[in-house]
Each structure stands twice: as structure tokens, then as C-alpha cells.
Amino acid sequence: MTEREETLLTRARALEQAIGEIGTTLDETTTCRELAAFLAHHLHGAVAVDLLDAPGAPARRAASTDLPPPGASAAGPAASRASRAGSVAARASAAGPVTFGAAPGASAAGPRASRASRAGSVAARASAAGPDAPSLAVPLAVHDEAPFGTVIVTRHGPGFSADEAAVLRHAARLAARHLGHVRRLAATEDTALHLQRALVAEPGRPHPNLEIAGGYLPAGPRALVGGDWFETVRLHFGRSLLVVGDVMGHGLDAAVDMNAYRTALREAAATDLPPHRVLRHLDSVVAQDDARRPATCLLVRVDPARGTATFAGAGHLPPAVFGPDGSAELVDLPVGPPLGTGVGGYEPTTRPLAPGETLLIFTDGLVERRGEDIDLSLARLxxxxxxxxxxxxxxxxxxxHRLDAHHAEDDVAVLAARVRARPAP
Incomplete structure (x- = not known):
């Protein structure tokens, strides 16, 4: 094998290792650290990765490695050829170093002035390793896309060969590709979460004779939003309809379907049908649309004047009622099929609801735990x-708090209601 063939083989192996070592997680800082560690090992120098958190923002140091002591760099043909490298400033300019955000006092002197300023910045960084320390800087970018930051490598001894420069550029592009995926995923999750929160945070208003409180928790800081939701609908004669539902799946599609269920529910509730007939109507409407995902749902019509609550469920967990003494009781309900099956068969159940009792309806994320029987989960509540x-x-x-819902494996939506006590005459 010739010297050139051996060099190309070494380069190919390095690029293959880069694919397996860079971008192993969905965390930006971890990706930058993996990039720095890879380059420090293969280029035998100090690596600095400066990352932009947003366009136009000042770059932050996301990862860095120390400069190896003199004589620790690799020797051999590649290092020998690298000795033909030019000066630090010339190499920095040729490599296209990038600094993001306008510098104080920057003027519109044009791209050349900006590149000269950036090259000087790279040279200043390299001077910390000595006046003759070779430095190479490349943008953290994929081809012509907007860069995410800058990668700078500085080392003792000889300059960088063309093969080493190619490894640096490839690793930087690979890391930038992963960073792009992470940021696009984060943007999608934020959009879905904001949509979900906006929908859940604005339920209808019940009658003033009913006190309500609700809450929604996504499953983890980076989890895709699900289709959990709750709703209140004001009915005639001082009654209110309370609703909680859970569309199967996660993401924007589930959130969109959740909004469709919510809209259909409001239309059906406006006819003042009893809860079980509202479920029948929803089931038939959704069953005609193959694009809609199935959903579970629980409806409760509260009548404060009569002191009663009428329930109807579609594949949903039973609610709980907390008495004035703080004790809890699960409401025994017949379980109908989820919405969207077209089977129907929903039945109502009515029980008293005294002014001192608080009704709690919820989605399964509140109680369900992986590997645990649902009966045990409900018994804990x-x-x-x-x-x-x-x-x-x-x-x-x-x-x-007590069910540790903030660390639940699924989204959690809860709605509590209590008949408002009438003032004494």
C-alpha cells in the first residue's frame, strides 16, 4: 500500500468513526462535546466549539478541549506534509471562519471587512497557544445553510494537511446536520405544546354556581404533546357539562384531532342532549371520518339545583369524588367503547353531588404507571x-403532587369541580 493510499484509508476510517461518535443524543451541548472530543483525538489539538443559540445572538462556548503538550501530536507522513502549512491568519481566512452577530461598532463595510475581522479573531484565539501555533477554523454549517457556530482547532508543531482539513470540515458538517435536526424537532414540539396549552387553557365557562379548576402537564420537558384535553360547557337551567378526553397518540396530529373532537362536542352539547346521547352523536360523527384517531372521553352533567351529577364514559377511567373530610371515592360507571368505533352502547349513571364534595375527572396519565395493573393505580388515587x-x-x-404527576410517563389533564355554596339568607 502506497503512502497516499494509507493516508486515504486513515481519513476514511476517521470519517466513519465520526458518524458513530457525533450526534448520539438530541442534546446540542452533548453533540458539541462529541465533536470536540472527536477532533481532539484525530487532529491532536485544542478544540473550541462556539455555538449560536439564535440567529444574531452572541456565540457561546459550548465545548472545548485542552491543548496537548508539545510533541504529543501525531508524527508520520501526514504530519510531515502538514509542515507546508501557511500562517495562522492566512489559514483562518482560507478556511472561512465565522463569527455570528454584529460586533460593537460594526459598519456596513461589506463581507470582506467582516471576514478580515473574523480572521483576526481566530488569530487572537490561536495566539494563546503561541505565536507560531497553527490554527484552523471552519463554520459549523451544512453547505450553504446558515451556520450554527464556529469550530476552531489549534495545536503545537506542524500545520494541518489537506486530509486533516477535510476531516475537520466533514465532522463540522456532520455535527451541524444533527444540530439542525435537534432544532427542527424542538420547534415542532414547541408548536404542538403551545397549541395544546392554548386549547386546554381556554375551556368554556360553566355557570357561576360551579367552582372549577383544571391542569395540564406534558409528559416530560421534551415529550411530544398528546391529545389530552378538558372542557366545560354551560347548559340551560343552571347546569354545566364537564368533559375530559384523550386522543390516542402524540404530536400535532393528535392535537388537531383533539380540537376536532372538542368542536364536535360543543355542537352536540348545544342541543342539550343527555351525556350518553352526546357520546353516541360524537361516536357516529367520528366513525364516518377514517382520518380521525379514536379517543376516550368522560362526560359529566352537573345539576346544582338538584344536587346531582350524571356520567357517561367512552373507554375512559372513572372519576373520583372527594368528600368534605378529604376522603376519596371512585364512581362506578359502565364502560362504553372509545369514540370512533361506531359501536355505540353508552349508558348514563346518576349520583348525588353535595355542595361540600369535589368531583375530579382526569386522563389516564395521572394514575397509570408502566407495568402496574390499572386497578392498583386507581386504588392509589x-x-x-x-x-x-x-x-x-x-x-x-x-x-x-401526591401522585407525582409531574414525572408521569404520559400527558396529564385534570378538571375538578364543586357546587358553589349558596350564601345564607
Whole structure:
């Protein structure tokens, strides 16, 4: 094997390793650290990765490695050929170093003045390793796309060969590709989460004779938003319809379907049908649209004048009622099929709801735990003892805290309601 063939083989192996070592997670800082570690190992120099968190923002040092002591760099044909490298400033300019954001006092002198300023910045960084230390800087970018930052490598001894420069550019592009994926995913998640929060945060207004409180928690800081939601609808004669539902799946599609269910529910509820007939209507409407995902749903019509609550469920978990003493009781309901199956078969259940009792309806993320039987999960909720006289807001806060819902594996939506006590005459 000739010297050139051996060099090309070494370069190919390095590029193959880069694919396996850079971008192993969806964390930007981790990707930058993996890039720095890879380059420090293969180019035997100090590496600095400066990252832009947003266009026009000042770059931050996301990762760096120390400069190896003199004589620690690789020797051999590649290092020998690298000795023909030019000066630090010339190499920095040729490599196209990039600094993001306008510098204080910057003028519109044009791209050449900007590049000269950036080259000087790179040379200043390299001077820390000595006046003759070779330095190479490339943009953290994929071809002509907007760069995410800059990668700078500085080392003792000989300059960088063309093969080493190619490894640096390839690794930087690879890292930039992963960073682009991470940021696009984060943008999609933020859009879905904002949509979900906007929909959940604005339920309809019940009658003033009913106190309500609700809460929504996504499953983790980076989880895709799901189709969990709750709603209140004002009915005639002082009654209110309370709703909680869960569209199967996650992401924007689930959020869009959730909004479709919510719209259809409002239209059906406006006819003042009893809860089980509202579910029948929703089931038939959704079953005609193959694009809609199935969903579970629980409806409760609260009638404060009569002191009753009428329930109807479509594949949903039963609600809980907290008494004035803080004890909990699960409401025994017949379980109908999820919405969208077209099967129907929903039945109503009515029970008293005293002014001192607080009703809690929720999605399965509140109680379900991986590998645990659902009966045990519901029993944990039923075993809760809250402070006596807890109202809707306190019930929501206490239940979310005691069931550790902030670390749940699925989205959580909860809605609590209590008949407002009438002032004494």
C-alpha cells in the first residue's frame, strides 16, 4: 500500500468513526462535546466549539478541549506534509471562519471587512497557544445553510494537511446536520405544546354556581404533546357539562384531532342532549371520518339545583369524588367503547353531588404507571386523604403532587369541580 493510499484509508476510517461518535443524543451541548472530543483525538489539538443559540445572538462556548503538550501530536507522513502549512491568519481566512452577530461598532463595510475581522479573531484565539501555533477554523454549517457556530482547532508543531482539513470540515458538517435536526424537532414540539396549552387553557365557562379548576402537564420537558384535553360547557337551567378526553397518540396530529373532537362536542352539547346521547352523536360523527384517531372521553352533567351529577364514559377511567373530610371515592360507571368505533352502547349513571364534595375527572396519565395493573393505580388515587374542605384548586394541586404527576410517563389533564355554596339568607 502506497503512502497516499494509507493516508486515504486513515481519513476514511476517521470519517466513519465520526458518524458513530457525533450526534448520539438530541442534546446540542452533548453533540458539541462529541465533536470536540472527536477532533481532539484525530487532529491532536485544542478544540473550541462556539455555538449560536439564535440567529444574531452572541456565540457561546459550548465545548472545548485542552491543548496537548508539545510533541504529543501525531508524527508520520501526514504530519510531515502538514509542515507546508501557511500562517495562522492566512489559514483562518482560507478556511472561512465565522463569527455570528454584529460586533460593537460594526459598519456596513461589506463581507470582506467582516471576514478580515473574523480572521483576526481566530488569530487572537490561536495566539494563546503561541505565536507560531497553527490554527484552523471552519463554520459549523451544512453547505450553504446558515451556520450554527464556529469550530476552531489549534495545536503545537506542524500545520494541518489537506486530509486533516477535510476531516475537520466533514465532522463540522456532520455535527451541524444533527444540530439542525435537534432544532427542527424542538420547534415542532414547541408548536404542538403551545397549541395544546392554548386549547386546554381556554375551556368554556360553566355557570357561576360551579367552582372549577383544571391542569395540564406534558409528559416530560421534551415529550411530544398528546391529545389530552378538558372542557366545560354551560347548559340551560343552571347546569354545566364537564368533559375530559384523550386522543390516542402524540404530536400535532393528535392535537388537531383533539380540537376536532372538542368542536364536535360543543355542537352536540348545544342541543342539550343527555351525556350518553352526546357520546353516541360524537361516536357516529367520528366513525364516518377514517382520518380521525379514536379517543376516550368522560362526560359529566352537573345539576346544582338538584344536587346531582350524571356520567357517561367512552373507554375512559372513572372519576373520583372527594368528600368534605378529604376522603376519596371512585364512581362506578359502565364502560362504553372509545369514540370512533361506531359501536355505540353508552349508558348514563346518576349520583348525588353535595355542595361540600369535589368531583375530579382526569386522563389516564395521572394514575397509570408502566407495568402496574390499572386497578392498583386507581386504588392509589382512592386511598388519598386530602385536607378537609379542599376546594377544586387545592384538590388539583394535591392530587398532582401526591401522585407525582409531574414525572408521569404520559400527558396529564385534570378538571375538578364543586357546587358553589349558596350564601345564607
Amino acid at each position: 382512592a386511598a388519598l386523604r386530602l385536607p378537609a374542605g379542599s376546594g377544586p384548586e387545592q384538590v388539583v394541586e394535591e392530587v398532582l
